[in-house]
Amino acid sequence: MDANSRNRWFLDPGPLSSWIDQFADDLAAQRYTPLTIEGYTASARHFAAWLGCAGISIDLIDDDVVRRFAEHRCRCPGRRQWLRISPKYSRRARRFVVFLQKEGVARPPLKVASPYPLLDDYQSWLRVHRGLAERTIARHLRHLHKLLPELGTPTLDYDAALIRNVVREWRERTGPADLRTITSALRSYLRFLAGVGLCRPNLDHAIPPVLQWRLSSLPRYLAAADVERVIASCDQLTRGRLRDRAILLLLARLGLRAGDVAGLRLSDIEWTSGMLRLSGKARRQVRLPLPQDVGDALLAYIEQERPRMHQEAVFLTMIAPYRSFAQSSHVSTIVALALKRAGISDPPSTGACLLRHSAATSMLRSGATLEAVGTVLRHRSLDMTAHYAKVDAAMLEQVAQPWPGELPC
Structure with missing residues (x-):
């Protein structure tokens, strides 16, 4: 008899036995590995056995019960002699409780009334x-x-x-x-x-205003060659290579914000017309043309690397459970790691906005008008777009006035 069988024999989950099996099926549906599922079910089995030893019925399970399980000095069956349950072990038991609450077996968590309704x-x-x-x-x-x-x-x-x-x-x-x-x-x-x-x-x-010099700083950007190095660095990856390349191309070619990328949906890509539908700040919807290399990268990711999940979000995590990005900061993390892989040791910044600024600067230097760049970046004010003209020395030389010299009194 192997160790897992002995643990299952000594740890009797009682009436929760069938729910532990369903918990395992739920984890498998989310593409967890068998080893990870075994870790979760072992914690759930231990928690269920402890409930029986402590005389706690299923309908009394709440956050306080989970806390008591995490702090109990374990003398449960199976020759356990633990002074304290590890945090990881207790988190897995809590995940089992959340599953029970979702299935209506355990009572839902109490909602604390807000002092400011x-x-x-x-x-x-x-x-x-x-x-x-x-x-x-x-x-x-x-x-x-x-x-x-x-x-x-x-x-x-x-x-x-x-x-x-x-x-x-x-x-x-x-x-x-x-x-x-x-x-x-x-x-x-x-x-x-x-x-x-x-x-x-x-x-x-x-409300008194907070004084500041608006748009006083220079935009932080990368040279075009460095942007290409960042994109090419995705070839060094063994997992997530196509996903990260598609994300970096969206940022570098279209100047998208991190939130735009994180919130992108499969229905937002209009393959027939070659357009990308975006919902920006204040739910303002626009359609942008999809460059060929960006479209190719998106198609390669969706067909070859994206997990086959019933998720509307385009970009998903690469580790189970496969979910959409919870925060736009995940996109900035992908940019920061790509900068490091590309060997850019001292970038002006490490967030997704760095590639957005680089795209705007590159478009202006290529001869695009401020109105055209502002349309792509979805700026409400042309002053925001003019901010990027500060770094184009050639353009500034054309509009700079000669020094008047000494003026008479």
Whole structure:
């Protein structure tokens, strides 16, 4: 009898035995390897046996029970003598509990009532009416949770003096960059309250501005040869080579944002017309022409490397469970690793925006107009696009005026 059989014999999961088998089937459907599935089911079997020893029924399983399992001094059957369950082991048991909750076997987790119920309506307003990304919504809520204890909950009592005082206090606690995002969240919240009649109108104008030099810095970009080195570095990969190449080409040729790439759907690629449909900031939808090399790279990834999963997202993780990118920062991580593989030791930055800036600079140097570049980058203001003209010395020489010399008094 092997070790696994002995453990199964000594660890009696009781009434949860059939659910452990279904848990294993669920993991297999998500393309987990047999070795990983065995690790998860072993933890689930141990957790189920501990429940029986502790006299805890299935309908009483909650987060506190999982915590007690993680902290118990193990004397369970199977000759275990553990002072404490490892964090990885307890996380696998928690995953089993989440599966039970999803199947309706264990009771769902309790929802903690928010001390600021208006934030639920505000969150829906941002999502439905403002079209903000989930990451931006989460950042606004995070800042408001810091501000509301000082503002108070009686919103009808808000006035300009209170708003200014709160902003002044935060100016002493944080830097200009963080203060800008805080005042942006507060300004948005006051507009929401005024729109639903819960505070005086125009209170958002009472927020003092955070002074800054707009577009004062030079854009960070790579030379065209370095961009090609970054793309070619994907050939060094044994896993994810086609996926990363397609992502880098989308960034470098079309100047997409990281969020655009992470949110790209299979239905967004119009193969017949050779167009790419994008939903940018505030849900503004545009269609961009798909260059030949980008289309070829996308097709090669989808046909040869993309996991065969019923997922609408184009780009998936390469390790089970195969999911879409949870955050756009995953795209920036792919860029950072490609820069390292390409031997670019001191890049101006390491995020996805580096290739976006490089694409804009390259288009301007190739003779494209500011309006054309702004259309591709989906800028709302031409001033944003003109920012990239600073690095084109040849263009600036054509418009620079000669030095007037000494002027008479």
